[in-house]
Amino acid sequence: MPALVLLGAQWGDEGKGKATDLLGGSVDYVVRYQGGNNAGHTVVVGDQKYALHLLPSGILSPTCVPVIGNGVVVDPSVLLSELSGLNERGVDTSKLLISGNAHIITPYHVTVDKVTERFLGKRKIGTTGRGIGPTYADKINRVGIRVQDLYDESILTQKVEAALDVKNQMLTKLYNRRAIAIEQVVEELLGYAEKLAPYVADTVLVLNQALEEDKVVLFEGGQGTLLDIDHGTYPFVTSSNPTAGGACTGSGVGPTKISRVIGILKAYTTRVGAGPFPTELFDEDGQALRRIGGERGVTTGRDRRCGWFDAVIARYATRVNGLTDFFLTKLDVLTGWEQIPVCVAYEIDGRRVEELPYSQTDFHHAKPVYENLPGWSEDITKAKSFADLPKNAQNYVKALEEMSGAPISAIGVGPGRDETIEINSFL
Structure with missing residues (x-):
């Protein structure tokens, strides 16, 4: 049963879209298993660039069935807008499947997200303001709205009433905002039902049957390992x-069916939003990485914070995900540096630490310990094999592989679909 998981091994934005798209022509299903339109993938096909926020990258592969799993939270307006945009560009989206158990982002989730973040002030988390967190909170609190609820007006109305009973109290009495009308929310959500109906399916059954038929299923994560609610x-x-x-809980496919777990690593490190970032650069090198790498969030539009490669984080990602391979992206961005620092450990209160500290306090105080590797000046975007890379670029890749604890099986040397060096096949 060839089921593969492909995920970010840093703080997200590692180039998962390109990796998924590269495999898209060889797999039968691509499944988003968590997150919502707070994630973003950029895929370049020929001279065409596609920015995907909620849809799986496999939507661009004509032979692939893209699936939005039960673990995803879905904003219907964003989804329909994204589908419409792709249709206008000649992309066939008719094969898309959406789990009936996926939770719906409602207008009140977006309102609560934005109001709460503003209220936190300098303590804000740096959310995208798209209602993701409040939707997952309602899911856990068992007052969430699922896709299947759009097809039973009575149940939908009861659930919206239950959710707004508390939220309107909070909005009016705590945040001094107007209450949200139940009827207005129900009417808006019912308006999406007919448009989404052709895509809604029992995706758990579909995916398990596909694996029993020896179909290849690729599970695509949004964000990255260091943004995981439990392990980030x-x-x-x-x-x-x-x-x-x-990938298992968000799709309904058991762990014994997963055959390979691929981590996407950027050749340096970036992060969007607040939080600790040991290798973050505030100098000209950081500005150069941002400029050359085009480091601006696909979904947020915010500039990404940039820093050197962090091997401590890579080792941690290998461990918590059980990674079998890495896909190293954006190696071309590092062309031109005489020396390239790599973080091999942290210094915390005078101690050298080579593994990610479990204590939040320690991680906030972690200072990077760097090892400088020789850089290269040759253009690598035309390289078709590992041997085509300059010797120093080869050595950089080998060093990252050794430090990270899993083999690097593919290398991105440019943004295009064909600008990839495949060392070992993922399939």
Whole structure:
């Protein structure tokens, strides 16, 4: 049963879209298993660039069935807008499947997200303001709205009433905002029902049957390992599990069916939003990485914080995900540096620490310990094999592989679909 998980091994934005798209022509299903439209993938096909926020990257592969799993939270207006945009560009979206158990982001979730973040002031988390966290909170509190609820007006109305009973109290009495009308929310949500109906399915059954038929299924995570609600840099994290275990709970496919777990690593490190970032650069090198790498969030539009590669984080990602391979992206961005620092350990209160500290306090005080590796000046975007890379670029890749604890099986040397060096096949 060839089921693969593909996920971010840092703080997200590692280039998962390109990796998924690269495999898209060889797999039968691509499944988003968590997150919502707070994630973003950029995929470049020829001279066309596609920015995907909620849809699986496999939507661009004509032979692939894209699936939004039960672990995803869905904003219907964003989803329909994204589908419409792709249709206008000639992309066939008719194969899309959406789990009936996926939770719906409602207008009141977006309102609560924005109001709460503003209220936190300097203590804010740095959310995208798209209602993701409040939707997951309602899911856990068992007052969430699921896709299947759009097809039973009575149940939908009861659930909206239950959710707004508390939220309107909070909005009016705590935040001094107007109450949200129940009827207005119900009417808006019912308006999406007919448009979404062709896509809604029992995706748990579909995916398990596909695996029993020896179909290839690729599970695509949003965000990254260090943003995982359990295993990330809490509280500066997302509201779901982008790590490998989330692929099982977010799709209904058991762990014994997963055959490979691929971590996407950027050749340096970036982060969007608040939270600790030991290798963050505030100098000209950081500005150069941002400029050359085009480091601006696909979904947020915010500039990404940039820093050197952090091997401590990579080792941690290997461990908590059980990674079998790495896909190293954006190696071309590092062309031109005479020396490239790599963080090999942290210094915390005078101690050298080579593994990610479990204490939030320690991680906030972690200072990077760098090892300088020789850089290269040659253009690598035309490289088709590992041997085509300059010797120093080869050595950089080998050093990262050794430090990270899993083999690097593919290397991105440019943004295009064909600008990838495949060392070992993922399939």
